[in-house]
Structure formats: structure tokens, C-alpha cells
Amino acid sequence: MDEKTGYTVLIVDDDPLNVKLLNVFLSKHHSVLGAYSGEEALKIMESVPVDLVILDIMMPGMDGYEVCRRIKANESTKFIPVIVVTALSSKNDRIKGIDAGADEFLVKPIDRVEVLTRVRTLLNNKHLYDELKSERDRVQSYLDIAGCIIVAFDKDGTVKLANKKCCQLLGYTEDELIGQNWVDIAVYDDEKERVSRVFERVSNGNLESVKVNENGVLTKNKEQRIIRWNNSYLKDSDGTIIGTLSSGIDVTEERLATKKLRESEHKFRLLAENANDVIWTMTKDGRFTYTSPSVSKLRGYTPEEVAKQPLEEIFPREHIEKILDAMARFHDHLKAGKRKYSETFEIEQYHKDGSRIWTEAIATPVFDEDGTFEFFLGVTRDISERKRADEEIKRYTAELTRMNEELKTLDRMKDEFISNLSHELKTPLISIKGYSELVHDEVMGPLNSRQKAAMKTVLDKYDHLSFLMDSLLYMSIVKSGKVKYRLDPVRIEDTLKKVVDYFSFRSQEKDLIMVFDFQEHLPLMKGDVEYLPYLFRSIIDNAVKFSPNGSEVLVRAFEDKDNVHVMVSDYGIGIPEHEIENIFKRFYQIDSSKSRKYGGSGMGLYVSKTIAEIHGGKIWVESSEGTGTTVHVIFPAMSRSN
Known part of the structure; x- marks a missing residue:
């Protein structure tokens, strides 16, 4: 059985039997759609790509002629082939069908072979047209991104193709240009x-005499522009000349500049005679034809002496190379048809006393009205002071770089010192804690209530100092890149309860109510059991610290989409809105007076943020001054199936 072609044929007939018959003829080779009125057919074509339409003429309502006219009038469907089917065979009927845009005719009764033949022929033609259109669009896209104007003409000067650059310059659309005589x-x-x-x-056939030429063009807005054209033949497959392909660049400004330059030569010389910078002209072989009098101040030579000097007496050899390179680039630009450009370079020149002077030169080629190169026009100024300043800047930069490296070394030494100090302090502190616990627990003898409370305070301060040192140590190893995490399945509510228990003494001192609101059956998360508590200790420490006596601290944990969401809320002093973006920075404290009143090192939230991000989480704060603060932390939840 033959495979289908992939084409879609739309059959339009108010008689279902005719639609069914044509479907039988065509469905073996093509996808077939049916419509039983002109309105239905047009609606189908709005939503379904159709490759060919077989259209009955005699239909109630909108007849086949009108349907055909509408198909051909629509920009998106006008190239779809239409076969008109009619029981009429008069010449007038065919003319009417042609006027409507029909591509083929079938006369009832329909012959199967004739239908298949005409459908195949029209679809083959459409396939060729589609390929041609695709190739044309591809070529057109290349032409549109070209940096120059491109126009194709026939032998009479009628525009056959115009790229986007051409349309933009002239102000016409492509449709407005195609088919028009260029001269008109x-x-x-x-x-x-x-x-x-x-x-x-x-x-x-006399292209050589006009292969490169310039002429004026008139835009849609009646603006005159000057275009430099490069012309070549367009030939057919037999080699017969059928037109011209022209590429052009807009040289209007360049021509106007040249004209103004020539018109203002007297003014130029007058200005040059009084300028501090040296103004000069030079031939393409490097000979100065004019030098303003200020050259005497720059180099100690008169303009007449400069005119006699070869380049070797003006510039050191290594700088002559720069000039020769610039001239080589000029010739390359000239070959490419580019005339509007300038070169800026820094070169040393000899002074009459034998010293060297650093100068900056700007050179521009000047052309006559016919596009022929005339000379280089340039300006040279003394940049010795700037060069000395540059050298000074380089020296300072090198010194700053050295100092920066020293600071980095000191910073590393500081981190190592903090790390070592934390380790050194840990050992005696552990002993202090151990003996304090023995005293507190009355292992070494009974205590009265005041002594008991005092020892509890000692243990609480030990915990605070231990947490501070752990934070310093953590920051040190994070900065060194030596921290190692082990992420295992964790129940976040267990971690939170342990952390809150840690603050039980301080919360009792302030008569705070610690409220837990944990969703049942929270999913597990991947966490480091050593470092995860530090994250929440910093957050809950702030909540307890800044809460007024007798208030609440709310700790919530719940499932939030694919995350575990933890919220810690207090009714404390709050954070000014403009400070919120800074609170996660290392050692940042909102107000030094508050840090003295409430305590704090500026490390806590930095540590919390670092640990949250290591766990793939995110932390942020909602707060306003005087109303309290809520800290949010979210972590990716583990799949319940795991």
C-alpha cells in the first residue's frame, strides 16, 4: 500500500456524497478534510494548514467563486492551489473561475484518474513553490543582515529586489519599491x-565604465543622499545579461564633510596658525605638506624644517612601525570602499634638543569630490604630562596591589589566629563547664538558692561564649574552604525542639512563652546534624534577645509545596526596612548602641544564611520597626517515597 504524502486536501461541497466520493479517491495518498459550506471551509483554513482545496461552485449561501476569491485575497492562503468543480462547462464559467483565482477546473461527473492527476500536478507545483519561497526567504535574510544597500534591477532599471538596508534608507517598504522604475x-x-x-x-554590456560610481538618491521624505555603488551583472542560465545587482554605501556625510573642508580651507589655516595643538597634512607616502607653527613649541623645529625631514628624523624606529601599520589599514579600507574613518595612536617624536616627547596623533583621510584620496589631515598634541601621570598611576596600582596582597595575607593570618584561639579556648572552657556543672548539680556540696542561680548563670554564659567561639570557628573554616558537610535525613522538628530547649533558662528569665506549631508528619529533609542547629540557634537567639519580657516567640514548621518551611516570629523591637538587606552580611550590626544593650557580634545571621544555602535552602526576613520580626527558612523536602 502506498504511503501518504503528508499533504492535506480540503474538499468543499454541500453534498456529503460528493465529499465522500472525493475522500475515497484521495485518502489513500493524502490527509482529507471535509467542509459542507463556504463559511465552514474558511473557518477550517484559519486553524488547520491546508495544501490544496477542491471547491464545488454551486453551493447555497456563499458560492464557490466567492470562497475562491476570499482564499486568494488572504495573505496566508493566497498561494494554496484551488480546483473548482462544476457541472457547468461554458467559457464564461471558466472565465469567472479564473477571475476568482482558480488554478484548475474539474467538470462533473468527476473522473478518478483526472482528479488524482490534477491534484498531484498542483501539489508538485506547490511543493516546488514552497521550496523556492524558502530559498528566497533564506537569501533575503542574508541580504537583510548585510551592512550595505543591495538592489537588483532588470535591464530597464525596474527594481526586482531590495534589502532591508535599502528600504530603511529610502523610507519605502519593500512592496512599495518592487516593480517600480528606480530612476522614477x-x-x-x-x-x-x-x-x-x-x-x-x-x-x-558596458559595465566596466560604471562598475563603481556615485549618484544621488531621493528618499520618500524628499531627502537627498549620496550613494557609492558597486555594480555587477545579473545573468540567466544561458549567460544572457538580464539585469544588474548593485551594492551601495551611504557616503553623504563624507561628501558633505569633504565639500565643507574645501570650502573652509582658509578658515582652517587661520585656526591652525593659532592653535596650541599641531595641525598637519601628510601625503600617503609619509611626507608632511603642511605643519602649523605650534610645531616649534612642541619639537623645536619650524614648519619649513619639518617639511624637509624624513620620517626617520621625526619618529623613533619603533614608532615608525605604528605609522606604517596605520597606512596599511588605510589602503585596506580604501580597497573596501570605506572612506569615513580615523586613526588615533600614541607615538614619540624627536625634539630638536635630542629628547623624546610623547604625543597623541589623530589622522583622517581626505578625499576629493570624485572619491580620490588627497591627503591625511591630522592633529598632534603633547601628552608628556599624561604619560607621566599614567606611569604614576601604574606605580600606585602596583603598590596598591602589593598592599592588597599583604592585607589578604594578614586576613588569612587573622582567620588562622581566630581558629587557633577558638581551639585553645575550648579546652579550658570545657573544664570550666565541667566543674561548674559539678558545683551546680551539688556534687561538690549543697548550694543555697542564690548560689544555685549564680551557677546557672555561669553555665548560661558558658553556652553563649561557646556558641560565639563556634561561630567564629565556623566562619574561619568556611572562608578557608575546609568545612565538610554530611547531609543525612533529618526531622526538622527534632532539631528545633533541641535548640529551643537550649534557650529554656534565658526564656524563663524573661518570662517568655515559647510556642511550637509543627505540622504533623512533616517530610524529612537532608541536613547536617552538626551545623543545622547553629542556623536556628542564631535565629532563636535574636528572637529571645530582642523580645520584651512576658511576650511570645512562635516557632512554626510546615510543608510548603516541595519544601519544609520554618518560621520564627517575635514581637520585639523589629528592624528598620532600609536595614533588612544588610543584616545577613558578616559582622554587620544595625546600631552599635543596640548591640551594647542587647549584645551580639554580627555573625549570627551570616552563619545562618551560609548554612541555609549549603542545605540548598533560602532565608529571608519580614520586619518593620517596633512590630516584631519573622525569619523564614525553607529547605528542599525529601520525597515521601524515599
Whole structure:
């Protein structure tokens, strides 16, 4: 059985039997759609890509002629082939169908072979058209991204193709240009006769004389522009000249600049004679033809002496290379048709006393009205002071770099010192804690209530100092890159309860109510059992610290989409809105007076943020001054199936 072609055929007929018959003929090779009125057919074509339409003429309501006209009038469907089916066979009926845009005709009764043949022929033609259109669109896209104007003409000067750059320059759309005579639409009156002769020479095979030429064009807004064209033949497969392909660049500003330059030569010389910078002109072989009098101040030579000096007497050898390179680039630009550009370079020059002077030179090529190079126009200024300043800046930069490296070394030494100090303090502190617990627990003898409370305070302060040292140690190893995490399944509510228990003495001292609100059956998360408690100790420490006596601290944990969400809320002093973005910075404290009143090192939230991010989580704060603070932390939850 033959495979289907992939084409879709739409059959439009108010008689279901006719639709069914054509479906039988065509469905073996094509996808077939049916419509039983003109309105239904047009609606289908709005939503379904159709490759060919078989259309009955005699239908109630909108007849086949009208349907065909609408298909051909629609920009998106006008190239879809339409076969008109009619029981009528008069000449007038065919003319009416052709006027409507029909591509083929079938006369009832329909012959199967004839239908298949005509459908196959039209679909083959459509396939070729689609390929051609695709290739044309591809070529057009290349032309549109080209940096120059590109236009194709036939031998009479009729526009056959115009790229986007051309349309933008002239202010016309592509549809407005295609099919128009170039001389009539885009050339101003003074140039029409000359441009017409160009097309005449091309059509006579005399391209060489006009291969490169300039002429004026007129935009849609009646603005005159000057274009430099490069022309080549367009030939058919037999080698016959069928037109011209022209690429052009807009040289209007360049021509106007040249004209103004020539018109203002007297003013130029007058200004040059009084300028502090040296103004000069130079031939393409490196000979100075004019130098302003200020050269005497710069180099100690008169303009007449400079005119006689070869380059070797003006510039050190290593700098002559820069000049020769600039001239080589000039010739490359000239070959490419580029005339509007300048070169800026720094070079040393010899002074008459034998010393060297650093100068900055700006050189621009100047062309005459015919596009022929005339000379280089340049300005040179003394930059010795700037060079000395640059050297001073380099010296300072090197010194700053050295000092920065020293600071980095000191910073590393500081981190190592903190790390070592934390370790050194840990050992005696452990002993202090051990003996304090023995005293507190009355192992070494009974205590009265005041002594008991005092020992409890000692243990509480030990915990606070231990937490501070652990934070310093953690920051030190994080910065050194030596911290190692082990992420195992963790129940976040267990961690939170342990941390809150840690603050039981302080919360009792302030008569705080610690409220837990944990969702049942929370999913597990991956966490480091050593470092995860530090995250919440910092957060809950702040909540307890800044809460007024007798208030509440709320600790919530709940499932939030694919995350475990923890919230710690207090009714304390709050945080000014403009300070919120800074509170996670290392050692940052909002107000030094508050840090003295409430205590704190500025490390806690930095540590919390670091640990949260290591766990793939995120931390943020909601707060306003005087109303309390809520800290949010979310972690990726483990899948319950795991």
C-alpha cells in the first residue's frame, strides 16, 4: 500500500456524497478534510494548514467563486492551489473561475484518474513553490543582515529586489519599491539623466565604465543622499545579461564633510596658525605638506624644517612601525570602499634638543569630490604630562596591589589566629563547664538558692561564649574552604525542639512563652546534624534577645509545596526596612548602641544564611520597626517515597 504524502486536501461541497466520493479517491495518498459550506471551509483554513482545496461552485449561501476569491485575497492562503468543480462547462464559467483565482477546473461527473492527476500536478507545483519561497526567504535574510544597500534591477532599471538596508534608507517598504522604475522613484531630477545612461550602458554590456560610481538618491521624505555603488551583472542560465545587482554605501556625510573642508580651507589655516595643538597634512607616502607653527613649541623645529625631514628624523624606529601599520589599514579600507574613518595612536617624536616627547596623533583621510584620496589631515598634541601621570598611576596600582596582597595575607593570618584561639579556648572552657556543672548539680556540696542561680548563670554564659567561639570557628573554616558537610535525613522538628530547649533558662528569665506549631508528619529533609542547629540557634537567639519580657516567640514548621518551611516570629523591637538587606552580611550590626544593650557580634545571621544555602535552602526576613520580626527558612523536602 502506498504511503501518504503528508499533504492535506480540503474538499468543499454541500453534498456529503460528493465529499465522500472525493475522500475515497484521495485518502489513500493524502490527509482529507471535509467542509459542507463556504463559511465552514474558511473557518477550517484559519486553524488547520491546508495544501490544496477542491471547491464545488454551486453551493447555497456563499458560492464557490466567492470562497475562491476570499482564499486568494488572504495573505496566508493566497498561494494554496484551488480546483473548482462544476457541472457547468461554458467559457464564461471558466472565465469567472479564473477571475476568482482558480488554478484548475474539474467538470462533473468527476473522473478518478483526472482528479488524482490534477491534484498531484498542483501539489508538485506547490511543493516546488514552497521550496523556492524558502530559498528566497533564506537569501533575503542574508541580504537583510548585510551592512550595505543591495538592489537588483532588470535591464530597464525596474527594481526586482531590495534589502532591508535599502528600504530603511529610502523610507519605502519593500512592496512599495518592487516593480517600480528606480530612476522614477529614487533618483532626484538633477541625476535622472546620468543614472539612466548607467542603466543603458549596463544593458549594452558596458559595465566596466560604471562598475563603481556615485549618484544621488531621493528618499520618500524628499531627502537627498549620496550613494557609492558597486555594480555587477545579473545573468540567466544561458549567460544572457538580464539585469544588474548593485551594492551601495551611504557616503553623504563624507561628501558633505569633504565639500565643507574645501570650502573652509582658509578658515582652517587661520585656526591652525593659532592653535596650541599641531595641525598637519601628510601625503600617503609619509611626507608632511603642511605643519602649523605650534610645531616649534612642541619639537623645536619650524614648519619649513619639518617639511624637509624624513620620517626617520621625526619618529623613533619603533614608532615608525605604528605609522606604517596605520597606512596599511588605510589602503585596506580604501580597497573596501570605506572612506569615513580615523586613526588615533600614541607615538614619540624627536625634539630638536635630542629628547623624546610623547604625543597623541589623530589622522583622517581626505578625499576629493570624485572619491580620490588627497591627503591625511591630522592633529598632534603633547601628552608628556599624561604619560607621566599614567606611569604614576601604574606605580600606585602596583603598590596598591602589593598592599592588597599583604592585607589578604594578614586576613588569612587573622582567620588562622581566630581558629587557633577558638581551639585553645575550648579546652579550658570545657573544664570550666565541667566543674561548674559539678558545683551546680551539688556534687561538690549543697548550694543555697542564690548560689544555685549564680551557677546557672555561669553555665548560661558558658553556652553563649561557646556558641560565639563556634561561630567564629565556623566562619574561619568556611572562608578557608575546609568545612565538610554530611547531609543525612533529618526531622526538622527534632532539631528545633533541641535548640529551643537550649534557650529554656534565658526564656524563663524573661518570662517568655515559647510556642511550637509543627505540622504533623512533616517530610524529612537532608541536613547536617552538626551545623543545622547553629542556623536556628542564631535565629532563636535574636528572637529571645530582642523580645520584651512576658511576650511570645512562635516557632512554626510546615510543608510548603516541595519544601519544609520554618518560621520564627517575635514581637520585639523589629528592624528598620532600609536595614533588612544588610543584616545577613558578616559582622554587620544595625546600631552599635543596640548591640551594647542587647549584645551580639554580627555573625549570627551570616552563619545562618551560609548554612541555609549549603542545605540548598533560602532565608529571608519580614520586619518593620517596633512590630516584631519573622525569619523564614525553607529547605528542599525529601520525597515521601524515599
